[in-house]
Amino acid sequence: MDTKIDKYDVYGIGNALVDTEYEVTNDFLDLAKLPKGVMTLIDAEDRVRLVQLLEREHEHQIVKLSGGGSAANTVVAVSQLGCRAFYSCKVANDQTGDFFVKDLEDLGISTNLTAHREPGVTGECISMVTPDAERTMTTHLGITQQFSIQELNPDALRNSSILYIEGYLVSSPSAFEAVLEAQSIARTAGVKVALTLSDPAMVENFKSAFDTIISRGIDILFCNTEEANLWTSTSTPEDAVAVIREACPFFAMTCGKDGAMVSNGQDVIHVPGVPTTAVDTTGAGDNFAGSFLAKMCSGSDLRTATAYANQSASLLVANFGARLTTDMVNSLKQ
Numbered sequence: 199m200d201t202k203i204d205k206y207d208v209y210g211i212g213n214a215l216v217d218t219e220y221e222v223t224n225d226f227l228d229l230a231k232l233p234k235g236v237m238t239l240i241d242a243e244d245r246v247r248l249v250q251l252l253e254r255e256h257e258h259q260i261v262k263l264s265g266g267g268s269a270a271n272t273v274v275a276v277s278q279l280g281c282r283a284f285y286s287c288k289v290a291n292d293q294t295g296d297f298f299v300k301d302l303e304d305l306g307i308s309t310n311l312t313a314h315r316e317p318g319v320t321g322e323c324i325s326m327v328t329p330d331a332e333r334t335m336t337t338h339l340g341i342t343q344q345f346s347i348q349e350l351n352p353d354a355l356r357n358s359s360i361l362y363i364e365g366y367l368v369s370s371p372s373a374f375e376a377v378l379e380a381q382s383i384a385r386t387a388g389v390k391v392a393l394t395l396s397d398p399a400m401v402e403n404f405k406s407a408f409d410t411i412i413s414r415g416i417d418i419l420f421c422n423t424e425e426a427n428l429w430t431s432t433s434t435p436e437d438a439v440a441v442i443r444e445a446c447p448f449f450a451m452t453c454g455k456d457g458a459m460v461s462n463g464q465d466v467i468h469v470p471g472v473p474t475t476a477v478d479t480t481g482a483g484d485n486f487a488g489s490f491l492a493k494m495c496s497g498s499d500l501r502t503a504t505a506y507a508n509q510s511a512s513l514l515v516a517n518f519g520a521r522l523t524t525d526m527v528n529s530l531k532q
Contacts, residue, residue, distance in 0.1 A: 204308065205357045207281035207495040208488075209389070211350070211380055212269025212364030213342040214287035215321040216294050217520060219262040219480065220252055222326040227334055234328070236399045237335040239369065245338040248324060262519050265301035266323050267342075268396055269364035271481045271520050275488025275510070277307050278527050281495050284308045284354045286380075290318035290341040310351050316341065331476035331515065339370070346372040347379050355380060356387040359495055360418070362487070365396030368407035377411060385415055392418035394487055395425040402428055412445055419449040420487045426451050435459060439466055450504065452486055457508050462500045469504040472512035481520025486511045489530075506530070 227234050230251060240248070252258040265274075273283040285307055289295035291314075298320060299311050318341035326334045345367065355361060361384040367373040384391050393408075393416050395401050401408060408429060412419070419442060423435045430441035435451065439459055442449050447463035457471035489510035493503035513526045522530075 204354070205282065206284045206308070206354060207358065208273055208276045208360045208362050208491055209284045209286070209355045209358035210269040210273040210362040210364070211286045211345075211367065211376065213267045213321055213337075213339060213345065213366055214270060214289045214295075214298050215267040215323040215337065215339075215342065216298055217262070217264050217266030217323045217325055217480070218260055219264075219325045219327060219478070219518060220258045221261055222252070222258060222328060224328055226256060226258075227326065227328070232326070232334055232336065234334050235332050237337055237366075237397045238399070240336045240338055242319070242338060242340075245322070245324070245336070248336060252324075252326075261327070264519060264521065265298050266481075266520055267321070267364070268366055268394065268481075268484050269362055270302070271484035272362060272364075272394075272488040272491070273307055274302075274305055274521050275485050276492045276495075277305050278522055279489060279492035279510075279530065281492045282308075284351065284358065286310045286349050286351060288342050288345045288349050289315060289320045291315040292318070292320055294320035294322065308354065310349050325480050325520075327478045327480065327518070331479050333478060333480040335480075343370050344372060345370060345376060347376045350376060350380055350383070352383050355383050355389065358389055360390045360392055360491060362491070363391065363393045363411070365394050365400050365408065368400060368404040368411075374407055378414070381411065381414055390417040391415060392420065392487075392491070394420040394483070395422075395429060398424045398428055401425050405429065416446045417448055419446040420452075420483070420490075421449070422452045422454070422483055450487070450490055450507075452483055452511075458486070458504050460500055460504045467501055467504070469501060469508060472509050474512040474516045476515040478518045479515050482511045482515050484520065485514045485522065
């Protein structure tokens with residue numbers, strides 16, 4: 199009997215996190231001794247202390263609770279915008295894990311997750327947004343730190359158009375091993391490989407890991423200007439582009455309100471940003487990547503896909519949360 203194998207536009211691998219958002223001041227970040235605008239990994243005890251500082255001592259209220267994780271946000275955008283997505287990740291058999299699984303199921307995203315998951319603590323990310331819309335994150339990885347080759351679904355990966363790798367995975371030895379295995383499977387099967395550098399702190403602390411991934415062959419590189427400058431050891435976007443295009447000719451570098459600089463291996467194109475009033479930049483880069491990939495998978499050219507991704511990200515940052523709402527999706531589809 200023939201068995202039908204599902205096909206996917208994007209197969210993502212990354213951390214599975216549930217996001218908890220708070221509105222804070224710059225003074226609070228100083229008090230908590232957190233570097234503004236970057237992601238800091240913390241352990242369980244630090245997480246408990248931070249929540250106590252936020253909620254008990256300074257009476258901050260949760261603004262939003264939602265499924266998260268960088269690559270998860272990207273594949274959600276891919277799915278919301280009409281393409282098929284698969285996500286490989288690791289969550290525990292706890293209430294937070296149940297929340298994450300149902301969240302992806304409701305969005306029509308296939309996963310490796312089942313009802314029989316390991317005991318433990320599902321990863322959580324505390325996202326603190328200051329009045330200038332900058333987001334500062336602390337992440338307790340929990341069981342997602344044990345993401346490994348076992349969480350991969352080789353058949354689903356081989357039957358996908360693009361493998362999307364979350365850069366945060368380089369912080370875990372078992373996850374980094376899974377990244378290299380997924381990359382190997384993809385390249386053997388003719389699946390394009392996309393990588394996001396994810397965060398300046400990741401590039402600064404794990405540059406050699408990114409060098410290894412990129413040296414093994416990347417078809418699409420996503421980054422922002424700060425990440426690009428750190429990886430290329432340059433100080434301007436233009437200088438970073440000159441280095442990046444030699445290592446990965448097809449790239450998309452976001453430049454905040456100034457839009458993005460992109461290339462498909464030929465000319466470098468600057469696509470202007472879309473004016474907006476930002477209130478929360480959480481997930482902007484993830485959303486850009488997902489919207490960009492959705493358009494590319496649907497047959498759009500580079501400039502059209504980039505303009506669409508800029509529009510999508512501008513809608514996202516004008517509201518709280520790292521994912522598009524139904525109204526935003528409908529607006530993009532008009």
